[in-house]
Amino acid sequence: xxxxxxxxxxxxxxxxxxxxxxxxxxxxxxxxxxxxxxxxxxxxxxxxxxxxxxxxxxxxxxxxxxxxxxxxxxxxxxxxxxxxxxxxxxxxxxxxxxxxxxxxxxxxxxxxxxxxxxxxxxxxxxxxxxxxxxxxxxxxxxxxxxxxxxxxxxxxxxxxxxxxxxxxxxxxxxxxxxxxxxxxxxxxxxxxxxxxxxxxxxxxxxxxxxxxxxxxxxxxxxxxxxxxxxxxxxxxxxxxxxxxxxxxxxxxxxxxxxxxxxxxxxxxxxxxxxxxxxxxxxxxxxxxxxxxxxxxxxxxxxxxxxxxxx
Amino acid sequence: xxxxxxxxxxxxxxxxxxxxxxxxxxxxxxxxxxxxxxxxxxxxxxxxxxxxxxxxxxxxxxxxxxxxxxxxxxxxxxxxxxxxxxxxxxxxxxxxxxxxxxxxxxxxxxxxxxxxxxxxxxxxxxxxxxxxxxxxxxxxxxxxxxxxxxxxxxxxxxxxxxxxxxxxxxxxxxxxxxxxxxxxxxxxxxxxxxxxxxxxxxxxxxxxxxxxxxxxxxxxxxxxxxxxxxxxxxxxxxxxxxxxxxxxxxxxxxxxxxxxxxxxxxxxxxxxxxxxxxxxxxxxxxxxxxxxxxxxxxxxxxxxxxxxxx
Numbered sequence: 001x002x003x004x005x006x007x008x009x010x011x012x013x014x015x016x017x018x019x020x021x022x023x024x025x026x027x028x029x030x031x032x033x034x035x036x037x038x039x040x041x042x043x044x045x046x047x048x049x050x051x052x053x054x055x056x057x058x059x060x061x062x063x064x065x066x067x068x069x070x071x072x073x074x075x076x077x078x079x080x081x082x083x084x085x086x087x088x089x090x091x092x093x094x095x096x097x098x099x100x101x102x103x104x105x106x107x108x109x110x111x112x113x114x115x116x117x118x119x120x121x122x123x124x125x126x127x128x129x130x131x132x133x134x135x136x137x138x139x140x141x142x143x144x145x146x147x148x149x150x151x152x153x154x155x156x157x158x159x160x161x162x163x164x165x166x167x168x169x170x171x172x173x174x175x176x177x178x179x180x181x182x183x184x185x186x187x188x189x190x191x192x193x194x195x196x197x198x199x200x201x202x203x204x205x206x207x208x209x210x211x212x213x214x215x216x217x218x219x220x221x222x223x224x225x226x227x228x229x230x231x232x233x234x235x236x237x238x239x240x241x242x243x244x245x246x247x248x249x250x251x252x253x254x255x256x257x258x259x260x261x262x263x264x265x266x267x268x269x270x271x272x273x274x275x276x277x278x279x280x281x282x283x284x285x286x287x288x289x290x291x292x293x294x295x296x297x298x299x300x301x302x303x304x305x306x307x308x309x310x
Numbered sequence: 311x312x313x314x315x316x317x318x319x320x321x322x323x324x325x326x327x328x329x330x331x332x333x334x335x336x337x338x339x340x341x342x343x344x345x346x347x348x349x350x351x352x353x354x355x356x357x358x359x360x361x362x363x364x365x366x367x368x369x370x371x372x373x374x375x376x377x378x379x380x381x382x383x384x385x386x387x388x389x390x391x392x393x394x395x396x397x398x399x400x401x402x403x404x405x406x407x408x409x410x411x412x413x414x415x416x417x418x419x420x421x422x423x424x425x426x427x428x429x430x431x432x433x434x435x436x437x438x439x440x441x442x443x444x445x446x447x448x449x450x451x452x453x454x455x456x457x458x459x460x461x462x463x464x465x466x467x468x469x470x471x472x473x474x475x476x477x478x479x480x481x482x483x484x485x486x487x488x489x490x491x492x493x494x495x496x497x498x499x500x501x502x503x504x505x506x507x508x509x510x511x512x513x514x515x516x517x518x519x520x521x522x523x524x525x526x527x528x529x530x531x532x533x534x535x536x537x538x539x540x541x542x543x544x545x546x547x548x549x550x551x552x553x554x555x556x557x558x559x560x561x562x563x564x565x566x567x568x569x570x571x572x573x574x575x576x577x578x579x580x581x582x583x584x585x586x587x588x589x590x591x592x593x594x595x596x597x598x599x600x601x602x603x604x605x606x607x608x609x610x611x612x613x614x615x616x617x618x619x620x
Binding site (some may be wrong): 007101102126127128129130131135143145146156160175184185186188189190191192193194195196197198199200201202203204205206207209210212213214216217218219220221223226227228229230231232234235236238239241242245248249251252254255256257258262263266267269271274275277278279280281282284285286287291293294295298299300301302 | 531604611
């Protein structure tokens with residue numbers, strides 16, 4: 001395996017993302033050996049069965065032993081404890097990385113455990129589905145998606161370049177950003193959207209005048225789109241909101257301010273204001289499709305959409 | 311065509327819904343002749359080219375002449391004017407119907423124009439895509455979806471039964487409901503979800519700290535799901551909010567109340583409250599999939615999802 005970027009890679013936490021990294025790394029022949037650990041014994045057993053890694057260890061310390069790259073793919077809330085465990089095992093020149101959706105808080109709990117002879121290069125792949133666990137992962141998850149690599153003060157340019165090359169080998173396009181800017185961008189493009197999706201699904205479930213069975217039956221009229229996102233992993237998302245509090249509250253404030261203006265426009269029958277917004281938002285969808293970040297097929301190409309070729 | 315439910319059907323307004331009705335009715339051999347009219351000359355010309363109706367007329371009055379069923383498929387704001395135009399042309403026993411997403415306000419402006427010798431049976435198919443116009447329609451749009459047929463005081467049971475049979479022939483399942491309850495149900499499963507989707511897309515577009523190009527690049531992290539809905543027809547949706555004001559404001563009040571509680575939980579670090587909600591909402595997604603109202607494929611089965619068979 002002459003092209004391997006890393007000899008031994010350790011994946012700590014083998015859910016949707018961790019298992020997709022292993023599968024994509026294998027597909028590309030990017031690494032020599034893949035070791036994996038998970039806090040959950042049932043997950044470890046399942047990963048052994050699925051057979052997409054070379055070695056499954058009970059502790060993250062064992063997986064990290066001798067590794068050239070250790071990627072922490074646990075929920076954010078566990079990142080500090082994992083760094084404390086693997087930090088002392090990192091060999092000279094080893095790189096510690098992660099995939100967390102929040103960067104500032106994660107860096108502050110992980111960085112102190114990285115010894116001077118190793119490198120810390122935080123990252124965040126912008127990919128996922130609403131499903132969780134090692135069965136949910138697949139090799140193509142990162143194809144054509146973005147992966148953000150964060151440069152921290154004093155980070156080693158060669159280590160950063162290797163992590164970028166790794167993500168590009170997994171199929172992603174890469175970009176760099178400061179942790180602070182990252183957390184603001186993802187508060188609006190990811191965290192607040194997830195929060196309002198969870199919220200509308202909760203609101204609909206709690207009504208007295210409309211039954212839950214009606215909500216489910218008639219969900220194709222808009223509601224069902226929100227339920228996909230609101231089916232995402234609860235632990236992961238709890239940790240995101242607890243760890244990106246300030247940016248989420250800031251963006252949520254903007255969202256509510258704008259929503260209040262819309263509410264007022266509805267109350268006072270200001271059709272022009274509604275029409276203007278509804279026209280502007282169409283253009284953004286067009287740009288997203290043109291840049292290959294979503295499918296152009298109506299209804300996301302679901303079964304209810306036009307048959308292929310029509 | 312011995313099985314035709316209606317001899318002549320007039321479709322007024324040939325957009326996504328009107329053109330899909332024509333295509334689905336033709337597929338099922340449900341009707342003898344289909345006449346269509348549209349206020350927009352370009353749409354009339356395109357419908358002639360596409361050839362899925364027998365007759366394209368300039369006015370709705372001409373289309374309605376001699377029709378057994380007239381279905382108004384214009385934006386809600388035009389329903390009253392169309393009813394005023396076609397009402398006097400309705401022959402004895404003819405049925406006037408519509409497809410509006412709001413029922414109370416639409417009934418109040420249409421009903422007065424229906425002569426005593428004709429019947430008024432409002433309806434609302436729960437189907438659509440984010441695309442608009444006669445090219446966006448397709449025969450399969452209503453397959454397996456619900457169509458609500460509204461019984462109004464004094465409505466003729468036989469006319470209601472014929473409209474239900476028509477929608478079932480188009481591929482839909484049917485249900486009846488009062489107009490008042492309909493408007494409450496759809497405020498929460500459709501109107502408020504559309505409003506918050508339009509709103510978050512607008513908020514993201516207006517930020518100073520995050521560029522529009524970043525919003526588009528990283529939209530796969532959640533945001534893009536909202537942009538599909540926020541690409542829906544602006545005229546149609548303006549009219550929905552103006553015509554279902556009370557129910558929308560009521561449901562929006564509940565949504566904001568719940569969102570404020572979530573905001574507070576984030577501010578005070580109450581992880582348990584977040585986790586409980588995020589777990590409850592998963593179950594609702596499961597029910598929607600089990601009842602065939604959405605696809606179980608991750609990511610709605612988009613290109614970034616696992617390849618078939620994996």
